[in-house]
Amino acid sequence: MASSLNVAPACVDDYRELARKRLPRQFFDYIDGHSYQEKTGQANVQAFEDLQLRQRILQDVSRVDTSTEFLGRQMDMPVVLAPVGLTGCFAKRGEVQGLKAANRANVPFTLSTVGICSIEELQQAATQPFWFQLYVIKDRQFCIRLLERAKAAGCDTLVFTVDLPVLGERYRDTRNGLSGNGSLLGNLKRGWDIISHPCWLLDVPIGGKPLTFGNLQEALPDAQGLSDFKGWVDEQFDPSICWEDLNWIRDHWDGNIVLKGILDAEDAKQAVAIGADAIVVSNHGGRQLDGVPATLAVLPEIKQAVDGKTKIIVDSGIRSGLDVVKALACGADACMIGRAWSYALAARGEQGVSHILDIMKKEMHVAMSLTGVNRVEEITEEILVR
Numbered sequence: 001m002a003s004s005l006n007v008a009p010a011c012v013d014d015y016r017e018l019a020r021k022r023l024p025r026q027f028f029d030y031i032d033g034h035s036y037q038e039k040t041g042q043a044n045v046q047a048f049e050d051l052q053l054r055q056r057i058l059q060d061v062s063r064v065d066t067s068t069e070f071l072g073r074q075m076d077m078p079v080v081l082a083p084v085g086l087t088g089c090f091a092k093r094g095e096v097q098g099l100k101a102a103n104r105a106n107v108p109f110t111l112s113t114v115g116i117c118s119i120e121e122l123q124q125a126a127t128q129p130f131w132f133q134l135y136v137i138k139d140r141q142f143c144i145r146l147l148e149r150a151k152a153a154g155c156d157t158l159v160f161t162v163d164l165p166v167l168g169e170r171y172r173d174t175r176n177g178l179s180g181n182g183s184l185l186g187n188l189k190r191g192w193d194i195i196s197h198p199c200w201l202l203d204v205p206i207g208g209k210p211l212t213f214g215n216l217q218e219a220l221p222d223a224q225g226l227s228d229f230k231g232w233v234d235e236q237f238d239p240s241i242c243w244e245d246l247n248w249i250r251d252h253w254d255g256n257i258v259l260k261g262i263l264d265a266e267d268a269k270q271a272v273a274i275g276a277d278a279i280v281v282s283n284h285g286g287r288q289l290d291g292v293p294a295t296l297a298v299l300p301e302i303k304q305a306v307d308g309k310t311k312i313i314v315d316s317g318i319r320s321g322l323d324v325v326k327a328l329a330c331g332a333d334a335c336m337i338g339r340a341w342s343y344a345l346a347a348r349g350e351q352g353v354s355h356i357l358d359i360m361k362k363e364m365h366v367a368m369s370l371t372g373v374n375r376v377e378e379i380t381e382e383i384l385v386r
């Protein structure tokens, strides 16, 4: 919020700055950071900045409507809250707050496997079906149990994340000691980082208990804290996962299946072949393999490869409603946002997430109006400067 009175946040960047002030550094960096040299993370945002919209005039834009139908659901705009792990560490019961804001805005919310709140806690708060994201973990019986719980909670869409057979390293997390192995001095620094943020301390560690991975509690009944869970999760990621596992998922899930983490046209074709209802063109927000392209760069060739046979969601780098419109113009049917809602949650809780969704919808409205389209389905590459 440079060069202003800083009275009210106006955009995602403002919420990022508020989150930076409110959160202990180790949690801000966990949200904000990317893997390795952070080049792909930067490229994601840059790709949206480099793309220009084509302004048109006198097109009768009196009926602009950002709503759309997606995977059998009418939603107020083609935006989905991406699965984000540990959001209950950004604000008290963060997943519930995010879900409530998404419900109010009439857009889907996705609960991460590694959320703080459980599927059942979200079910209590939900007024609309939410989506559930699954990482495949080695204990397949436990995966099946998670799918059963999601189904019982009314989830209609499974987001199956396929770009994490191993974990990319995030240097910021290592430097902050978030990955463990801290020295005595390191632990003191981390402790000071926590106690020097009293508002967050009161809200989350004191007011937001229990701070456990709610969905994984059954697997680890004796776990004491997040570090016990983290150790289990890290060793449960399954590097043996392959396309055949998709049949196994299909056998245990009869709702929509969304494959998240596709960056290659050949993989996109394979996803069509196994009958995915949608794919998420994603590089995990630049958090996995640094050096892969920005999602916007690969979107057109993936669009061509799938040839309308599956729906396309794109994420990584979306920070505004203008970016959403650009993504649709490049071939997406919908977008996911990760950091945008995480910063807003960390800064202002449910109210912040509602505000950011409202801002994005208004930005979409303006972008559609000034490029001369009234309906989401009318957004094509024609609205871009080429």
Ligand SMILES: Cc1cc2nc3c(=O)[nH]c(=O)nc-3n(C[C@H](O)[C@H](O)[C@H](O)COP(=O)(O)O)c2cc1C
Binding pocket: 030, 031, 032, 044, 082, 083, 084, 085, 112, 113, 114, 133, 161, 260, 282, 283, 284, 285, 286, 287, 315, 316, 317, 318, 336, 337, 338, 339, 340, 342
């Ligand atoms: C803090 C953080 C945690 C994340 N946790 C998960 C997760 O648990 N499961 C998952 O599939 N993706 C996860 N992601 C990736 C997001 O779902 C999404 O792909 C990414 O954030 C999109 O990029 P953006 O943050 O630039 O919008 C996470 C992203 C962030 C920033």
